[in-house]
Amino acid sequence: MELDTVSLLSVGASISNILGFILAIVTLLYFYIDRKEKLEYKIRKIFLDGKIWTNEGDIYSKDTILFNLNIHNNSAHRYSGDIESAEAEDSLTFYFRKSSGKKIFLSVHKKVGWRDIGSANAKPTFISPELFKITFSKGFRKGSFRPNLPHKTHVWSI
Incomplete structure (x- = not known):
């Protein structure tokens, strides 16, 4: 009879250890997801608060195409704007898709x-x-239009 009680206690302890481990993993995932969402919101807010971003004025840049990103709709979740460039013959618009x-x-x-x-x-x-x-x-997929913008560059807020 004593062996049955001891084995039941050891099974109960093992189950509680497994449940504690699962709870710890779920808690860590929750904190990771919460931290990631706060970071993404902060980055979007910084980008939106800039209102106008440009690549003009960098003395180390080799970019010959200068442009401005103007943010018009500044909702923190969905926003849009236009891209102004003296070299571009067509008007360009941009829309927020996602952040990661x-x-x-x-x-x-x-x-x-x-x-x-x-x-x-x-x-x-x-x-x-x-x-x-x-x-x-x-x-761009439709027609032969391709944006006349540098592949990689740095932009800062005006």
């Missing part, structure tokens, strides 16, 4: 009248509150 960690993903479109045509990607990456590294990739 220190990266923000934007979709860039050619503006024709009231319509947005084509799609390219822009990925600003947080470096400091005054500086983002931005990468433009994937040319």
